[in-house]
Amino acid sequence: MVTADNLLFVLTLVAALGCGLIAGLFFAFSVSVMRALAQLPTAQGMAAMQAINMVIINPIFLMVFLGTAAVCVFLIIAALLGWQQVPGAVYLLVGSVLYLVGSLLVTMGFNVPMNESLAAAAPTAPDSASLWAGYLTRWTAWNHIRTVAALVAAASLTLALCY
Helix, strand or coil, X not given: CCCHHHHHHHHHHHHXXXXXXXXXXXXXXXXXXXXXXXXXXXXXXXXXXXXXXXXXXXXXXXXXXXHHHHHHHHHHHXXXXXXXXXXXXXXXXXXXXXXXXXXXXXXXXXXXXXHHHXXXXXXXXXCHHHHHHHHHHHHHHHHHHHHHHHHHHHHHHHHHHCC
């Protein structure tokens, strides 16, 4: 029989795993993908990132990225409504808010707009080198923030499972 406690446990586990998957994806970009793209000639690096930005928008990524966000919204509500009764409510709240703000909102507010600007640019245009250099610096800095936020969110949600 499914109880509220069992459902909360399963959703917390799903959110923790989703945060971990997204943290790993962001981490891979920060420590390898962006560094590799930066070593390519400008036109090749830009074209490669434009291609990555197209293929990353797929059902599997969206299910994990947005599905985790949806579960986090539920966990925030559960934590706030059951603050006194839900064991580890503070960890649910912290982890969920960190994911929503540090991963989802940072992505939508910073990384996606930069990706859209990059998509509109011609890799062989005269100003592409300065555009690409600025993109690499800013995009990667925001990606570091997303990585840490998703990782700490995963840790916080994992701690909630211990209660």
